[in-house]
Amino acid sequence: MSASLTLTGLFLYPVKSLGGFAVAEAxxxxxxxxxxxxxxxxxxxxxxxxxxxxxxxxxxxVAPAYNGFLITHRQRPDLLPLFIPFEATPERTLFVTIWDDIAWAWRGTPQADEWMTEALGRSCRLVYMSDMVRRDVEPEHNPEGQLVSFADGYPFLMIGEAALADLNTRLAQPVLMNRFRPNLVFGGGTPYEDDHWENFQIGGVSFRAVRGCGRCVLTTIDQQSAIKNPVGDPLRTLATYRKVENSTLFGQNVTGPGNGRLRVGDALTVLSHK
Structure with a gap:
């Protein structure tokens, strides 16, 4: 069992694939x-x-605001910040497709759609997942019947600081943790030791590390400038030593208990290994 493992970062991404922000507790x-x-x-x-x-x-x-969050465009100061509440109202619904799943969602406001369309230069809509929607984690890895939001496939993504530090020793240009968009970041231990974890607790809240997270081209995009790395790093370098079958792994897909509270500084305790 590893000693002195600690939760060092908690991150929320209220809108899938937009910027996120750190919180002290969640x-x-x-x-x-x-x-x-x-x-x-x-x-x-x-x-x-x-x-x-x-x-x-x-x-x-994306930045936190009272009962919601503010969206701003880094390169368009002419666009006033857009406020979005944490929860939408069920006035209008539609069916949306995410990967192979079809789920119904609540529509945001026309004003939000107009702002996003102007910001991106293409027609788009902002939609919200209600608590009444059931979207399951991939069945073959989900005996507990866990649910997931609009995240790719799992409710939590966890990465160790030691893994990022190890990766950065191999790169010509170090990258920040935000390339990998984790929810949970832990400090201590050795690089990639979480590959072998199964059940663990953070501050007494129980979790299960299901499988490594296969990474994609998104990791090559600088999250400040939106510019792709011309040689495909860090994904190219990760593939030289973190490739398993057809996936390049970095971080762990994790399921949780469905309730509890986490705080930065909580101790992480590994209970069992794969």
């Missing part, structure tokens, strides 16, 4: 951290939009 819900990835941008066909296709989404920064 509630755990059935779909992940409260308010994480409950909002989603969709195109004219109601299909999800991410930085994979639109790197400029990285230019939309």
């Amino acid at each position: 509630d755990v819900t059935a779909r992940g951290l409260q308010h994480d990835r409950r909002w989603l941008l969709v195109d004219e066909r109601n299909r999800f939009m991410t930085q994979r296709q639109l790197p400029e989404l990285a230019l939309l920064s």
Whole structure:
């Protein structure tokens, strides 16, 4: 068992693929951290939009506000900040597609759609996942029947600081943790030791490390400038030593208990290994 493992970072991304922000504490819900990835941008066909296709989404920064958050465009000071509440109202609904899932969602306001359309230069809508929607974690890894928000596939993504430090020793240009968009960051231990974890607790709240997270082109996008790395780093370098079958792994996909509260500084205790 590793000694002196600590939760050193908690991050929320209220809108999938937009900027996130750090918090000192957060509630755990059935779909992940409260308010994480409950909002989603969709195109004219109601299909999800991410930085994979639109790197400029990285230019939309998100900051906490009272009962919601503010979205600003890093390069468009002419666009006034857009306030979005943490929860939408069920006035209008539509079906949206995210990966192979189809889920119904509540529409945001026309004003939010107009702001996003102007900011991105293409028609889009902002939609919200209600608590009444059931979107399951991938069945073959989900005996507990865990739910997920509009995140790619799991309610939590966890990365160790030691893993990022190890990666950065291999890169010509070090990268920040925000390239990998984790919810949970822990300090202490050795690089990638969480590959072998199964059950663990953070401050007494129980979690399960299900499997490594396969990374994509999004990791090559600078989250401040939205510019892609010309040689494909850090993904290219990760693939030289973190490739398993067809996936390049960095971080752990994690499921949780559906309730509890986490605080930065909580102790992390590993209970069992794979």
